[in-house]
Amino acid sequence: MWKPVRRRMEDAGTNEILRAAGELLGTRLCEPVGLGGxxxxxxxxxxTAEGRSVIVKAYTGGPDALRGFTAEAAGLTLGLAGPPLLGVDPEVPLLVLADLGDSPTLADLLLGTDPKAAEEGLLAWARGLGTLAARSVGRDEELAGLWARYDRGMPTWAQEPWIAKAAAEFPRVLEAAGMAAPVGLDGELARIVTAVGAEYPAFTPGDTCPDNNLITPEGLRLLDFEVACFQSVFLTAAYCRMPFSTCWCVFDLPGGLARRIEAAYRAAVVPVYPALAEDAVWEDGIRRAVAVWTVNATVRLLPRTVEDGPMHRTRRPVPTRRQVLRHRWETAAATDGFPAFAETMRLLLREVAGGWAADPLPGYPCFRYDGATRDS
Structure with a gap:
C-alpha cells in the first residue's frame, strides 16, 4: 500500500491537504510524494519542517470514503495495531500517521523468489492477526465509542448486513449465469449467515490482504484500517485456508503450509476462546466462513467474468477473475454439512467454469520449483 509511486503531488487539492495536516501537527509539510491510495x-x-517523514491519508467525500475514514480513525485510535496515529481531522477528513518506511509487504514476498522469507512472512501475518484478535476481546464497546467520536453519518461495519446482502443476491447471480439454485440452498444460506455473523467476535483491520501488511525489521505491521470492526474470528481465519478471501494476490498455497498458518492464528485465539480448541467447533466455523466468503466472491466477481481480466490493474504476476473464482468454488465444493451449497459449487464448476478457457490457478511464485508448487 505504501510503496512509492514516485511522482510529485502539486495540485491545489494536495496543497489544501498539506495545509490541514500541517495545522494538525503544528508544523509545515512539504515534499509530498504520492503512495497510490x-x-x-x-x-x-x-x-515536516523538522525533517521528519510522515504519512498523510485524505479521504474523498463519498459514502464509502467517509465510512472508511471513520473506521480507520476509530480503529487506529483503539491502539491495538497499525502505525501510530499522529493526528485526525474529521472535517477534511484526513489522518496523519507515523511513517513505517519502505519495508516489503507480504505480497512482495509471495510474488518474489525467496520461499523461506515468504513462509516466515505468512506465519508472522497469521500470528500477528491472532494476537491482535486475542488482545481485543471485550473492547468492542470502546470501538463503538470511538466510531461515535469520528462519525460522519455512516453506519458501522457491525451494522452493515453485508453477509445477508450477499446471500440474498447469490440466487439472482446464479440465475443470471443460467443456473438454477438447488433445492435447499436458501435454507442453508440462512443457517450459514446466522451462525457466522457474531460468534467469537474479535477486532480486525478488515482488509488483511498481503499488500496491507509490512514485514519490517521489528516484525509485522498492519496497514489499512478502512474496514476495521469486530467480527467472528472464523471470518479472519478463513483467510488462511482459502487463502486471502477478498484479495487480488491469490495463488495456490502448499497444503501443509496453509494448515500451519491457520494453526498459528488458531493458537493465538484459543486462550481467549477455549472452545476453539475443539476440532469440531473450529472446523464447523471455518466451513461456514469459507462459504460466506465464497458467496461474497461469487456475487462480486461472477458478473465481471463475461470478459475475463486480471485481479489487479498494475501488479504482476496476478491471477484472472476466472482463475480465482474457479479456485474458490473448488475449495467450497468440499464443504461438509451443507449439501445444497456444495452441489451449487459443483454445478458452477461444471456449467460455468467448464466453459472457461482459463488455466488452473498456479502456486505462489515464491514456492514454485521446476514449474511445480513445492509442498511444505
Whole structure:
C-alpha cells in the first residue's frame, strides 16, 4: 500500500491537504510524494519542517470514503495495531500517521523468489492477526465509542448486513449465469449467515490482504484500517485456508503450509476462546466462513467474468477473475454439512467454469520449483 509511486503531488487539492495536516501537527509539510491510495483516498509521504517523514491519508467525500475514514480513525485510535496515529481531522477528513518506511509487504514476498522469507512472512501475518484478535476481546464497546467520536453519518461495519446482502443476491447471480439454485440452498444460506455473523467476535483491520501488511525489521505491521470492526474470528481465519478471501494476490498455497498458518492464528485465539480448541467447533466455523466468503466472491466477481481480466490493474504476476473464482468454488465444493451449497459449487464448476478457457490457478511464485508448487 505504501510503496512509492514516485511522482510529485502539486495540485491545489494536495496543497489544501498539506495545509490541514500541517495545522494538525503544528508544523509545515512539504515534499509530498504520492503512495497510490485509491478512488476513496489520497496517500502522501511528506516531510515536516523538522525533517521528519510522515504519512498523510485524505479521504474523498463519498459514502464509502467517509465510512472508511471513520473506521480507520476509530480503529487506529483503539491502539491495538497499525502505525501510530499522529493526528485526525474529521472535517477534511484526513489522518496523519507515523511513517513505517519502505519495508516489503507480504505480497512482495509471495510474488518474489525467496520461499523461506515468504513462509516466515505468512506465519508472522497469521500470528500477528491472532494476537491482535486475542488482545481485543471485550473492547468492542470502546470501538463503538470511538466510531461515535469520528462519525460522519455512516453506519458501522457491525451494522452493515453485508453477509445477508450477499446471500440474498447469490440466487439472482446464479440465475443470471443460467443456473438454477438447488433445492435447499436458501435454507442453508440462512443457517450459514446466522451462525457466522457474531460468534467469537474479535477486532480486525478488515482488509488483511498481503499488500496491507509490512514485514519490517521489528516484525509485522498492519496497514489499512478502512474496514476495521469486530467480527467472528472464523471470518479472519478463513483467510488462511482459502487463502486471502477478498484479495487480488491469490495463488495456490502448499497444503501443509496453509494448515500451519491457520494453526498459528488458531493458537493465538484459543486462550481467549477455549472452545476453539475443539476440532469440531473450529472446523464447523471455518466451513461456514469459507462459504460466506465464497458467496461474497461469487456475487462480486461472477458478473465481471463475461470478459475475463486480471485481479489487479498494475501488479504482476496476478491471477484472472476466472482463475480465482474457479479456485474458490473448488475449495467450497468440499464443504461438509451443507449439501445444497456444495452441489451449487459443483454445478458452477461444471456449467460455468467448464466453459472457461482459463488455466488452473498456479502456486505462489515464491514456492514454485521446476514449474511445480513445492509442498511444505
Amino acid at each position: 485509491s478512488s476513496r483516498t489520497a496517500v502522501l509521504r511528506c516531510r
